[in-house]
Amino acid sequence: MRKSRSSTIQQFIKAPDQKENNKNTELSPEDLELGKLSDNEFRAAIIKKLNEVARKIEKQAEFWSYFTKEIEIIKKNQTELLEMKNTMDQIKQNTDSLNARVDNLEEQISIIEDRQAEWRQTEEERELRIKKNEENLREIMDSMRSKNIRIIGIPENMEKENGAESVLNEIIEENFPNLGINGEMCVEEGFRSSRFVSVKKPTGRHIIVKLANRNDKERILREVRKKKTIPIKEPLSDYQPISLQKPYKLGENGVIYSKL
Template identity: 35%
Template sequence: MRRQRNRTQMSEMEDIELKTTLLRSLKNCLEAADKLSKALEKTGETADKCSEILKKSDETLDVMIKNQLEIKRTLTEIKNIIQTPNSRPEEHKNQVKDSKHKEAKNTQLEKQNEKRIQKYEDSVRSLWDSFKRTNIRIIGVPEDEREQDIENLFEEIMTENFPHLVKEIDLQVQEAQRTPNKRNPKRTTPRHIIIKMPRAKDKERILKAARERNPVTYKGIPIRLSADFSTETLQARREWQEIFKVMITKNLQPRLLYPAKLSFRTEGQIKSFTDKEKLKEFITTKPVLYEMLKGIL
């Protein structure tokens, strides 16, 4: 009985060991199957990537083939141009010639337009100067807070400086005003006075007397009388002022002729110049004048 019991126990232990071995083997098989599945999955991904790479390679190859065809086509065109005798160069020459002709024509039109504009501006300036031909511009008269009537002020200036003309000329004034009309707080010098005379002849007599008297004064203060011109003419005349002052000190008898021509006497002759460039060319041949004006021109 005892021996039979032992045999039974041994048989049960062998069954357990067998089952354990079988379970272990099954587990290993499952793990191997799982690894194989993952390996197959990665293999599939790799295959997909390889497929994409091959597809891109095909596209790149197509682009390269197209580029090579385009290059061959371009080279063929260049070869044809080179082999065609004188056709392209002649066409290029004609294009250059036409371009130069158009450029010359445009330049000529620009010059013509500039001349037209200058002529128009000169006409407007001349018309405006003609409108002002009877005006006298008085410069340097101080401004008072309660300024008296400007017509009476002009009469005072005439009486103080030219009493003989007061008796000979009718001092009837058509218009008298400060210019500009509004006071500029930033202005450091008094505004000019514009006197409109009834006759240009009277204006010329007054200005001639002012040049001969020099200086003209108002209550002992030096002032200046001059002709009134358009803004453009005044600006052109101002450009001569520095040279004009130097020539006065050297007794060259300078004068400003209308509209802005500088005239002076040198070596017994009267010379006139419309712009500084012409004067500069002239003084290069006159050492005395050159030394006199070299720091100004």
């Protein structure tokens, strides 16, 4: 009976060890003690053993449950880390793209600023050229006008036969004969200041007489200033004889006005 029980205990207890290690086939002292127990004691020992095994299994189950949860957490963290890595890679790509666009925009802005600087310089040069041209034109006009004498108040067609310059010549001959001695006084041209006659204006168009020398103009004006008024004794032509009684006076800028 005891021998049979010992072999049963040996099969029950030692079978797992024999699967792992076939070399150790001897019974331990604890196993031998079990073989000496009575049936009730043996049952109690077996129940105790089974309870210990159950507790170990329960602890192992708890450990594996905790371990499994930790593994799931680690896997979840790995997944999150992978997603974060992908997100960071995408952000990096977007950042690189934005940086490239910013660089491109900065380059375009630099080109535009360079063009604006060129345009500004060109505009300044153009303004300087315009200003210089205006000054040159003003100098030319002043030079041209500095030789001109304007005569106002002469009726139309009075200079028809001999031209507009004859009006100044007749004024000089009658009032300042010494100015034109020996042909020293030279008149380049004379003309009315407007091409068309206005029937609405009672007075004739102005006569512009251009002298060859500015000094001649100054000589005439000096003599006019001395006399202040210039009476016309003889008719300039057969037209408008009433106007011949009008003396003339000197105005600004070399203008000789008819005094009513």
